[in-house]
Amino acid sequence: MAELAVGDVAPDLTLLDPEEKPVTLSSLWNRAPLVLIFLRHFG
């Protein structure tokens, strides 16, 4: 599978909010431009 690059359509991933409710990325970017920061830290 080709690696994602600038200009590609972003994957519509599902993540969990602090109450464990699913949130799709498209539900966010449909509202406004989205900046996602992927944290390295868990602990």
Added chain:
Amino acid sequence: MQGRSAEFEARGAQLIAVGQGTGAEAAAAARRHGVGFPCLGDPGHASYRSLGLGRTGWFGLTLAPFLEAPRQAFRNLKQADLRASASPRSDVRRLGGAMVVDASGRIRFLHRSATTTDVPATDALLGALEACRPARPGG
């Protein structure tokens, strides 16, 4: 990034952190590390893999951060919860990154961290947001 969230808001952007673990675990880790914006959890790390975010080796995890950016490395160690890091949902070798997506779902910026101390420049993220703005008529 810290302390500049108002600049993202001024551009009409949503600033969201993604962390490993459940939603609650990711939010707790974000709070511990002083992240001042909402955080979502990814217990299976599917988003990290989907974006091609890499994993560092043991040298890159332990010694290299103290050689590359000692102040940041000490701060990270001080804020870390080592018991949480031992969770099966934690991959301490996973590297971070950033992505800017416009309102049509297109990727406008993508950064894959090469090391544990490699973070995207805030100005680069703000620049990508400027490119998301619709062109002004006649402009």
